[in-house]
């Protein structure tokens with residue numbers, strides 16, 4: 001068993017899509033082991049996205065991620081990180097595979113509805129960042 005972090009981003013909370021996302025996760029075999037709703041402050045959002053320091057989209061991304069509540073979840077499953085990345089699809093919904101969460105509900109490359117850790121190391125760090 002391994003763990004990964006999922007964030008329901010503000011665009012999905014705003015459109016009442018928390019239940020849709022939880023349903024997709026549970027049907028795919030993920031166990032929700034921690035779950036919390038909150039509005040990120042700028043410090044927390046910037047430190048979470050520190051890896052993107054210097055990228056042109058960082059300021060907009062921080063503004064978006066602090067614009068409303070998010071739902072944080074630690075998820076458990078065999079091969080959790082890779083399976084969740086497959087389930088959510090590519091960063092840009094226009095390029096996301098058919099049937100992935102982002103292809104179905106994301107609005108654009110920024111407002112792409114969900115975050116998922118991209119490696120086991122980052123999953124451990126990201127879960128510790130919030131729980």
Ligand code: GDP
Pocket residue numbers: 057060061090091109110111112114115116118
């Ligand atoms: P992820 O791991 O698939 O979430 O993608 P990244 O780690 O590359 O980017 C983090 C987040 O930054 C994405 O989920 C988007 O919300 C946002 N983002 C990534 N690339 C772009 C971009 O080119 N433009 C904008 N506006 N936002 C982006």
